[in-house]
Amino acid sequence: MTLEKLMEAADQIGIPNSDFATAIQEIYEQSLDGPSERLLALYELTGIKPMFAEKDVQESYANRAHFVWMLRDLYNATGIKPRIPQDKTEKAYNFFIENGYVDDIKEFMELTGTRLPDERIQSTYDYFIYRGWHNKLEELGEVTGVKISEEVVQKCYVNYLKYSARVLTNSSYVWQDKAGLIREDIEERERTISQFKRLFEFTGVVPEVPIDLMEKTYRLLAKSGSTPEFKTLREITGIEPSQEAYLFLVKVIFRDRLENQPPQC
Numbered sequence: 001m002t003l004e005k006l007m008e009a010a011d012q013i014g015i016p017n018s019d020f021a022t023a024i025q026e027i028y029e030q031s032l033d034g035p036s037e038r039l040l041a042l043y044e045l046t047g048i049k050p051m052f053a054e055k056d057v058q059e060s061y062a063n064r065a066h067f068v069w070m071l072r073d074l075y076n077a078t079g080i081k082p083r084i085p086q087d088k089t090e091k092a093y094n095f096f097i098e099n100g101y102v103d104d105i106k107e108f109m110e111l112t113g114t115r116l117p118d119e120r121i122q123s124t125y126d127y128f129i130y131r132g133w134h135n136k137l138e139e140l141g142e143v144t145g146v147k148i149s150e151e152v153v154q155k156c157y158v159n160y161l162k163y164s165a166r167v168l169t170n171s172s173y174v175w176q177d178k179a180g181l182i183r184e185d186i187e188e189r190e191r192t193i194s195q196f197k198r199l200f201e202f203t204g205v206v207p208e209v210p211i212d213l214m215e216k217t218y219r220l221l222a223k224s225g226s227t228p229e230f231k232t233l234r235e236i237t238g239i240e241p242s243q244e245a246y247l248f249l250v251k252v253i254f255r256d257r258l259e260n261q262p263p264q265c
Helices: 002-012 017-031 036-046 054-063 068-078 086-099 102-112 118-131 135-144 150-169 186-203 211-223 227-237 243-253 255-259
Strands: 174-176 182-184
Touching (some): 002 017, 002 036, 017 036, 036 068, 054 068, 086 102, 086 118, 102 135, 118 135, 150 186, 186 227, 211 227, 211 243
16 A cells, blocks of 8 residues: 555656656665665565665675664665675674674674684673673673683683782872872772672682782782772682781771871880
8 A cells, every 4th residue: 555655646746657666776776875774664665675786785785794783774675695705794793892782793693694703702701801891791692602711701800900909009090198008099999809709700700810919919909998809809719818918908997096106115
C-alpha cells in the first residue's frame, strides 16, 4: 500500500510509474557513500532492493569500516556481506578498542566473519585495565569467548603497584610535612589501589608480586597514612609488611601526638 501511494504521488510530480523503480535506484546510487540510514529507510519504505555492483558495495564498506551502524544498514539493504581488507579491519578493531566499544567489536565480528586473535584480546584486557574500564572486562569475555589470562592479570597487579609508588614519590603529586611524612594526591592513590582490588574481585587471581615491590608500597602507603589501602593490599596479597612499615604507619596514626610532644632533655 505504501509503495502504491508513493508511486501515485511520484506520478503527480512527473515521474511515471514505469520510471519509478529506476528513479529510486538513482537515489540509491547517490546515497551509497552518504548517510546509510537514508538508504535503508528508502529500501524499507519502498521494498525496492538496491541494485549495486558488489565491487561498489565492498568499496563503501571499506571506506566506513569503523562505523558499524553504517555497515549494518548497508548490509540490511543489500544483503551483501562485508569483505573488508585486512588493514582496514585492523584499523577498525583498533578504533573500537581505543574507545572501549565492546558492542561494536561484537557486531563487527558478526557482520564480517572476522575475529580478534587471542593475543590481541589479551592485550585489549590489558588496555581496558590500564584505562580503568573494569566494567568492560566481563563484556569482552562474553563477546570473544576468551578469558583474561593470569599472566595479564599478574602484569597488571605489578603495574598498579609501580604506579602507586610513582604517585607517592612524584613531585607533581607529593610534598612533605614538617615531620618528613608524605602528603600526596589522596584521590589518585585511592583510585589506583581501588583498581587493584577490583581486578582481584573480578578475576579471583591471587597476586604474585615481588616482595620488595610490596614492601616499598607498604612503606610509602604507611608514610602517607593510607591505612585503608595498606590494609587492603595486606588482605588481598597475604604478604606481611615488615616491622619497619608498621613503624611508619604507627608514626602517622599518632602524628599529632608525636608533633606535640615536648622536646626530651
